Amino acid sequence: MNPRDTGDTHASDSGAMDAELDVIGGCMHYPRHIPAVQAILKGSDFVRPAHELIWGALTHLAARGEPTNHIAVRIELEKRKELTRAGGLNYVIAVGDHVGGGDPLYWAEKVRAAADLRAEADLGRRIVQQATAPDAEPGQAVTFIDDYLQRQKERAAGRSGDPADALLAELLDASSLDNMPTLEPLVGDLLHLDTLARIIGPSGHMKSFVTIDIAGHVGTGMKWHGHHVRQGTVVYLVAEGARGIRQRVRAWEKHHGLKMTGVLFLPRPVQARGPEWDTLIEAMRRLQPAMIVIDTQARVSVGVEENSNTELGIVIERMDDLRRATEACVLLIHHTGHIGEHGRGASAAKGALQSEMHVSKKGDNARNIVVTMKVGKQKDSEEGADLQFGLKVVTLDGEHKPDGRPVTSVVLESLDQRPDVPAIGTPAWLVRRLDTDRVDIAWGSPRVIRWCADRGIQMRKGLIEEAVRIRKNRNSFDDPHMRTGDDNPDTHTGAGQAYTPEADPPPSDCTRNDLPPDLPPTTFNQPPPENGGTPGEFTQNPRSNIPPTTGGGPGDGPSKPPSPRSPSREGGGVGSDEENTTPTAPLCTICGHTLQPLRAERGYDTHLGCDPTTGSHPAA
Secondary structure (H helix, E strand, O other): OOOOOOOOOHHHHHHHHHEEEEEEEEHHHHHHHHHHHHHHHOOHHHOOOHHHHHHHHHHHHHHHHOOOOOHHHHHHHOOOOOOOOOOOOOHHHHHOOOHHOOOOHHHHHHHHHHHHHHHHHHHHHHHHHHHHHHHOOOOOOOHHHHHHHHHHHHHHOOOOOOHHHHHHHOOOHHHHHHHOOOOOOOOOOOEEOOOEEEEEEEEOOOOHHHHHHHHHHHHOOOOOOEEEEEOOOOEEEOOOHHHHHHHHHHHHHHHHHHHHEEEEEEOOOOOOOOHHHHHHHHHHHHHHEEEEEEEEOOHOOOOOOOOHHHHHHHHHHHHHHHHHHHOOOOEEEEEEOOOOOOEEEOOHHHHHHHHOEEEEOOOOOOOEEEEEEEEEEOOOOOOOOEEEEEEEEEEEEEEEOOOOOOOEEEEEEOOOOOOOOOOOOOHHHHHHHHHOOOOOOOHHHHHHHHHHHOOOOOHHHHHHHHHHHHHHHHHHOOOHOOOOOOOOOOOOOOOOOOHHHHHHOOOOOOOOOOOOOOOOOOOOOHHHHHHHOOOOOOHHEEEOOOOOOOOOOOOOOOOOOOOOOOOOOOOOOOOOOHHHOOOOOOOOOOOOOOOHHHHHOOOOOOOOOOOOOOOOOOOO
16 A cells, blocks of 8 residues: 555645655664654654554654564564554554655655644634634634734744753643553553552562462463453562572462463572662663563662652652663562551652552451452552452472471462352252252152151241242253353352353362362262162161051051151251241361351362361461
């Protein structure tokens, strides 16, 4: 496509179009002219919107010292999601073929003159419209003329070489704001590219564990506990606690079943006010990571008076230098003071932050610790809801302490992304139980009632009949509508949906629902006896070929009353009143102790910290 062969401009603008192509193409080939051309032109001077977009990408690359050829411009437009509006790849290549005789300054003057003429023509139209309006009054059009003269004066001042005049020339009107790039999300609505963010919290409250978890998800591109993630390289400055980082990363890798790719670690601090910080900025500019973690702010600002807004402001400006050079999300980790939920030290830092999150924990060991992340600040959007996590103990393979105990670490598990587990004693719960034991879907209510009675499952007849109807309407264990989680690894089987054992992951010490090896065997698909009693009782102890009756045979004494059933934790008895259906608290399948109500309500059958490999409850 020839850029000159466009049908979206009038014939009077064709000369300006040619000049615009020669300006942009010449600056692509001779970027040294760009500053001088910028003193002559603004983006709005281009008659074609596509040229304004290409010029914006070109000047942005030049300001960063990057290549300005058509390939670099195309990549920059793709990053801004403006390539299609700029005419597409072929148009950008064609624009780059114009060099204008190697003198873009000459053609910039032509474009500027054409823009001035269009502005004058527009002024004339506005004056005519105002003067011919039904309610026109003499002198009203003078304001249009005054505004026009003021704009022209400011534009002329921008070419004078006066720094103040040049700064005035950089001012944008409201319409030009649409050309500014918007925030690009990195982790949901929490973190964004090209921003400064911070995670704060008391010492020892899992800030680094939360940050490592975020870094691992950004590096691998996985969703972070339900939040969308843009994959990119992460650089993690481990300025504090470097020796413990390996165990945390290995535990994360084992828990998620993949390597923490895309994350690079620098296990030492780099002082923000020292000369090495400039070296760090240059190294990161070449690497172009998506996120840079500074753990912690205090360790890279040694000697700085934290309570001084002046000194802390210098540190924050150095962090901003790093952000501007890389357009990455620079994430600081910082401690709170002894009182309150604010970052320790002067308040100068908070004003520069796009996002700030507060992390805290409650509990004294891995079994009952709950980590809460509160979104304390989002500069340009509403603050989201708090996020809560539990801790999962992970045993590192092949590693032992000097006394023989296994080496463990912990990883985060979301308490907000829980499986929707039906309550015990409901029809949906019974459907899942029947599916787990592969009970034939063709069974009617009488057989299922007997099946429940044989297993001590006490439920009202109407609830059992409803469960049977749900299964018959579904017709199959493998009904795709009864499964969830195929597209989203963070979802689980919902209430009233079939549990599919073949979809379960293989047992490991990273799976909470591992069962002890000494459980009795299941009665897989074994129908209950038609003649009552326990399975196998009638065939092992036959009295006659006549089925027993409730009254007994001739000569028999009074029939022995049935033994009372022990109370069950799984619901009320068949035909019992609802007030007797309240289940007792379930027990942990690993340690046998009572589960916390929060754990039981969310469908778990183990404590948070129970280690199925050792049966122990190590502290966090």
